[in-house]
Amino acid sequence: MDSNDTIISFEDVHKSFGSQHILRGLSFEVKRGTTLGLMGGSGTGKSVALRHIIGLLKQDSGSVQVDGNEMATITTKELHDLRLRMGYVFQSGALINWLTVAENLALPLQENSDLDAEEIERRVREKLEMVYIPDAGEKFPSEISGGMKKRVALARALITDPEIILYDEPNAGLDPQISASINKLIRELSDKLGMTGLLVEHRIGCLKVIADEVIFMYEGQALVHEPVGTFFKPTHPRLAAFLGGAEE
Amino acid sequence: MAALRAFRDFVGETGFRIDLLFQVVLRLHHIPRRRRWLMDQLYTSGVQNLHVILLVGLFIGMIFALQTGIELAKFGQQDQIGLIVATGIAREMGPFITGIILAATVGSALAAELGTMAVSDELAALETLSIDRTSLLVLPRVASLAIMCPMLTVVCDLISIMGGGFVAQAQLHVSWALYSDTAISALQMPSEMLGLPKDVYAGLFKSFVFGIIVAVISCASGLKVRGGALGVGSGTRQAVRDSIIAIIVANYFLTWFIYQT
Numbered sequence: 001m002d003s004n005d006t007i008i009s010f011e012d013v014h015k016s017f018g019s020q021h022i023l024r025g026l027s028f029e030v031k032r033g034t035t036l037g038l039m040g041g042s043g044t045g046k047s048v049a050l051r052h053i054i055g056l057l058k059q060d061s062g063s064v065q066v067d068g069n070e071m072a073t074i075t076t077k078e079l080h081d082l083r084l085r086m087g088y089v090f091q092s093g094a095l096i097n098w099l100t101v102a103e104n105l106a107l108p109l110q111e112n113s114d115l116d117a118e119e120i121e122r123r124v125r126e127k128l129e130m131v132y133i134p135d136a137g138e139k140f141p142s143e144i145s146g147g148m149k150k151r152v153a154l155a156r157a158l159i160t161d162p163e164i165i166l167y168d169e170p171n172a173g174l175d176p177q178i179s180a181s182i183n184k185l186i187r188e189l190s191d192k193l194g195m196t197g198l199l200v201e202h203r204i205g206c207l208k209v210i211a212d213e214v215i216f217m218y219e220g221q222a223l224v225h226e227p228v229g230t231f232f233k234p235t236h237p238r239l240a241a242f243l244g245g246a247e248e
Numbered sequence: 249m250a251a252l253r254a255f256r257d258f259v260g261e262t263g264f265r266i267d268l269l270f271q272v273v274l275r276l277h278h279i280p281r282r283r284r285w286l287m288d289q290l291y292t293s294g295v296q297n298l299h300v301i302l303l304v305g306l307f308i309g310m311i312f313a314l315q316t317g318i319e320l321a322k323f324g325q326q327d328q329i330g331l332i333v334a335t336g337i338a339r340e341m342g343p344f345i346t347g348i349i350l351a352a353t354v355g356s357a358l359a360a361e362l363g364t365m366a367v368s369d370e371l372a373a374l375e376t377l378s379i380d381r382t383s384l385l386v387l388p389r390v391a392s393l394a395i396m397c398p399m400l401t402v403v404c405d406l407i408s409i410m411g412g413g414f415v416a417q418a419q420l421h422v423s424w425a426l427y428s429d430t431a432i433s434a435l436q437m438p439s440e441m442l443g444l445p446k447d448v449y450a451g452l453f454k455s456f457v458f459g460i461i462v463a464v465i466s467c468a469s470g471l472k473v474r475g476g477a478l479g480v481g482s483g484t485r486q487a488v489r490d491s492i493i494a495i496i497v498a499n500y501f502l503t504w505f506i507y508q509t
Contacts, residue, residue, distance in 0.1 A: 056372055056376065080378045081378075083375075083376055084378050086376070087376075088373070090369045090372070090373055091369075092369055094372065094373035095370070095373075107377070107379060108378070108379060111377075111378070111379045111380070111384070112379070160377075
């Protein structure tokens, strides 16, 4: 695999919601097989950027390309197929509450593949074991803890063996111990499965474990884009000021 | 300007609902695949509302018989109470009351369920997983109400007519035999077009349409919810209000269409 190959690119992307201009010329690239972190204050457009990649939002201007597909003009069929190659971990987990954990994982395979019930069950078990919750299958989301919900959300995002995985604040609402275990799990899976990742996160500790490169977003633009090793030794004054108050 | 904006919003909402109905129709062949959710919805919309239909239906029949009977008695025509109650309930009150009850109980629940899914990103999650949410969520709900509304209307009609019979016997001194004979023969009048009892099939056709109206409007309201718990509340209110208004308007046009011939 050519790790210099760009798989996600934003070029001068603008997005507004009513009078609120959120993305103001956002530009960056993500190389295949790497994980990029997006860091920045609230309202700088990090989650908005993430939602453009999976097609939940369309830009007002500029270009968002995912594996050669221009997201503004992608057809419904192409988007459907592209999404099967991507996984998205929502901040709240976004598990379907009236389905068990196993049913949550099985649903994408039941809806989008011709696999038989036995094979689907096998893959569900495999993914639950991958996230270290093999016995959670019969439980409902309301019966499991926040940390377990994040693991289930991660397992669901991995169920179609995606090439790209997007994380929207995977540590939100978790205590430091559980957060550390989730970060370690994400890193382990990324390395093992060779996925490309894009991660929205406030916590420095999480970014240091998971990300290969980090972008600092400020007022809807990518102000700083550095490898993780140098990112947290900032020379840019705005980034230095932000990191001074950021959570470890 | 506010009126223009409101009109634009109304047109937008109506367009979304009509499109949703169209999308459901295009997916009718998915029903066998959705039978688990369909059975769940049939239970929720039907069985769990049976006691409400029975209670409300009984008292509607009794009230209708009492009010009509008092006036008929002034002209010595109380013997016709069976005919009037049976046709009035079968044509109008049965489907209408059932539709309103389902709008309030089931419609509000549908809007709240889907609205909660919207604000907690569950709908977005389904989209990111390439899952057809119209097929998974809306189709079973529309199909279940299209089936259950006529079935509950039959129950409502029967209990209402029986309630009317109690009042006819107890307060209007019309025998049960006379009441039931006039009621049954009134409902057996065939239409010229189909040769079936017109008042019965007219009422059932109306209730089928009302069921679809409640389901489509409620699902549409739920899918469009934004803004947390307040948004869910607002969406739920909108679903019930708009369903009731739509039932009333549709009732007029259906009645005009069915009975003008």
